[in-house]
Amino acid sequence: MAVDEKQLTEDILRLAATDVRRCMQCGRCSANCPEGFKMDLLPHRVMWDLNSGHASELLEADAPWQCLSCMACEERCPRGVSPARVMEALRLLQIRQQGNNKLPAESVEHYPSDMPQQLLVAAFRKYNK
């Protein structure tokens, strides 16, 4: 099925609520990202794809599932853009579809007994709906 790139871009931007067009591709977000070296697409590349009509590629990317929402990219962006919010939008577009949870509870084999609730709630909220 052909993806309507324009519609998809609009959906992502609406959920992200950050002005991606201000991005100047300096790469500071990627340099600051603690997960950058594990990402298949670095944050500044995600911004680039979004600005150049390649939004559908982003739904295939693993990068949003590596993002820690630590806000380093947003805090340190010299242009006031929040790649973290775009990552959140990319996650939501996927997990809001039924049967698309990324970390179903039954897939987690072992919970250490001292693991805090805060961690469990956070993880299941980020990866599931």
Add this chain to the structure above:
Amino acid sequence: MIYNYYPGCTLSTKAKQLDMAARRCAEVLGFPLVELPEWQCCGAVYPMAPDAIAERLSAVRALVAARENGGVLVTLCSACYHVIKRVNHDMATNAEIRQKVNNYLQLEEPYAGETRVLHYLEVLRDEIGWEKLAQLVSHPLKERRVGAYYGCLLLRPGAVLALDDVESPTVMEAFIKALGAEPVIYSMRNECCGGYLALKDKAQCEKLVSDIKNNAASCGAQELVTACPLCAYNLTANGAAGSLPTRYFTELLAEALGVAESEGGAE
């Protein structure tokens, strides 16, 4: 002033040390914490999407309860502070979110971000003051080199949380100093511990935490303090075993004030 207190899910269970020490010290320091009679989990992560209304409700309920009882809400856990303060900011500045949340809650008086959200550290800094705290210390933590681990949730985004300078924070170092210990400043004190990734990719947390601990140790830290139960868990479960014990900042406070009782540490 009434210090309404929102403990959050983890402080009632896995992070009791953080909670108990804080309550006892607050009594000694003259700002007894009054736990909200009813509260729900804040959700642990801030809902960034503007259309995520349901995810904001529990934070708003706590904020409204605090508004009805003096207007101040104190939190201890970095995640609760982060979520509740950001949702409060949304309620004050985002008309659409405000309207939708109020339509749902049907309050007698609509909520528009009136409550002041304070972290316990802010109360110590701004209401008690470091000088007075230092005077009240009966068991100074002499010759201890303590690294403050801020993590990410306590400081960012700086424009909303406004707890401290996001890149060069001083609040926890000033706290450590007031307790008689020596604060150790290291560059990774505000970098992420891996957070919720611990459930999906433990090896990755291991790497991030090792980097943080190695950095702190190389700068001379002998122990770390944090305000976040998730950071405490990751910092304890990862990195070289036995290296750099991590404790909650309130445990050190209780120790220095001489109100530590038989409960063990967070090791």
